[in-house]
Amino acid sequence: MERRTIQPRPDWQRTVESQGLIYPLTRHPDGVLRPYWDESAHYVFGLPEVEALEETVEELHRMCLEAAAHIVAEDRFADLGITDPRVARAVAEAWHRRGELPSLYGRFDLRYDGTGPARLLEYNADTPTSLVEAASPQWFWMEDRFPGADQWNSLHERLVAAWREQAPLLPPGSPLYFAHTSDDELGEDLMTVAYLKETAEQAGLDTDWISMEEIGWDPLSGRFVDNQLRFIRSIFKLYPWEWLTTDRFAGPLLDTLDNGGGTGSTLWIEPAWKMLLSNKALLAVLWELFPGHPNLLPAYLDGPRELAATTGYVAKPLLGREGAGVTVHEAGNGADPVPREEPCCYQALAPLPAFDGNHVVLGAWVVGDEAAGLGIRESSGLITDEYARFLPHVIL
Template identity: 80%
Template sequence: MRRHTLTPRPDWQRTVEEQGLVYPLTRYPDDSLRPYWDESAYYSFTLDEIEALEETVEELHALCLAAADHIVTAGRLADLGITDPRVAEAVTESWHRRAELPSLYGRFDLRYDGTGPAKLLEYNADTPTSLVEAASPQWFWMEDRFPGADQWNSLHERLVAAWKKQAPLLAPGGPLHFAHSTADELGEDLMTVAYLRETAEQAGIETEFIPVEEIGWDPLSGRFVDHRLRFIRNCFKLYPWEWLTTDRFADHVLDTLDNGGSTGSTLWIEPAWKMLLSNKALLAILWDLNPGHPLLLESHLDGPHDLAHTTGYVAKPLLGREGAGVTIHESRQAAPVPRDEPCCYQQLAPLPTFDGNHVVLGAWVVDNEPAGLGIRESSGLITDTYARFLPHVIQ
């Protein structure tokens, strides 16, 4: 694993925008615009490194599914903050019927520097983003700059194949709706949904686009409807389950939830059981079940334990994205800093540094199989909204 500097292509911004990355720049607090898509550098890997990462992803995914089953069978949903009986019932039923429910993708965030086993930082299994740049502009960049090279990137092909495979699980009676929230001002959620819709259409599925805010409720039929008053039988949503089950329509969502049975009316993708994997409590439960596993970092729910005096620790809210609410506590601090909200306390394993940049690998899973890699760099130890995306090649 190596970092290389490179002169960006002429007119690179227009190029990646035409390839779907309409958010190539990030606005900073000083109102300056700096590249989010950063092709002034790239990473190279050996084939052995990529094959080892693929095996890592396979093993981590299996461990996570086993942990999800444990959470359900051992009655540990409350550890995830899922205390509403109706939500708990929906998640449990969804898990038991998971073979009947479409489930598409997820992203593991890994600490890796090429010298040892990767370590799991977290699993983004419900609404992962950075998909567009990993699947499309990254591939075309390689073809432009390194014709004939290779890349860990079968995302597009695997997504189309996944939709074809899972199409029979969709409820009959209407298109597959694709929804995102208009609260996203950057266009990232919009383009992620648009890209996934394109892969579904290439799989031969009829689709329809609708903002989450425009999904209607018909009190006469007791069903969700679109702007043409058609029943929404299937809906891919880039909208977290913790919002879907707590906003003003939450009761309607739970009343009409299609978990693969015959009484529901709306089949949501990702399914409700993904709440088991998209919660940071999963990290602590993984450690409970697999203490000392070489791919895991020691993690706890009831405090940092000895981590406060040994390696230091990172406190992560159970639900959060883009590093929001994450705090770092080094071992030299006299006492743990209390948190008011439920957190996962994970061993501090600082991100590796390449040329002064802190690097995290985003390894993708599509239909339960390793599918590709995206790399983000940050100036600090927390990968936040100011992180940059860099492409990669296999040597």
């Protein structure tokens, strides 16, 4: 793994926008627009290195599924902050029926510097973003700048294949709706959903658009409907389950999930059991089940324990996006650690490696149960936040 500088392509912004990345710039707190898509540098990997990372990602995915099974079997939903028995029941029901419920993709965030084992920082398998830039613009960038080279990137082909494989699980005679919240100001959620809709259409599926805010509930039929009062039989939503189960229609939603997939039910993608994989408590359950595993970091739910005096620790809210609420605590500062009031996961501090002063995290994608591609983000600090930059990569 190596970071190399390179001259950006002429008119690069217009190029990546035409490829679906309509948010190539980020407005920083000082009001200045700076590149989110940053092709002034790139990362280079060797093929054996990427093959080893692929094996690591697929092993981590298997371990996460084992952890999910353990949470359900041992009724440990409270450890994830799931205290509503109806929500817990819906998640457990979805887990037991997972062979009948389409499930598409997820993204592992990994700490890796090219010299030691990759370490899991977190897993988002419910509403992961940065998909468009990983799948499309960075592939075309490689073809422009390094024709004949390769990239860890089979995202598009695997997404189309996954939709095609899971098409028999979708209710017949109705389109698969694709939804995002209209509160999305940057357009990232919109373009992610648009891209996934395109892959579904390439797989031969009939699709339709709707925003989450346009979804209605028809109390007479006991069904979710679109803005033309048509029954929504199946829907892909880029909208977290923790919001779905607490907003205005949570009651009807849980009623239909209690129906066990019968008449009146809406098939939601991602399914409710993905709540188990997008909760930071998963990190602590993994460490409990696989202590000492080389691809895991020590993690606990009841406080930092020995981490406060040894490695230092990172306190992560159980739910959150783009580093929100994450705090870093170095070891040996002389103060007794004070667990936070909100439920958190306390994970060993493993500072992101710095390349030319940039802190880098690998976003490794899974489609179905297979490793499918890589996206790389850089940040100025130790927390990968909303001001991080996306850099392409190549295998040479």
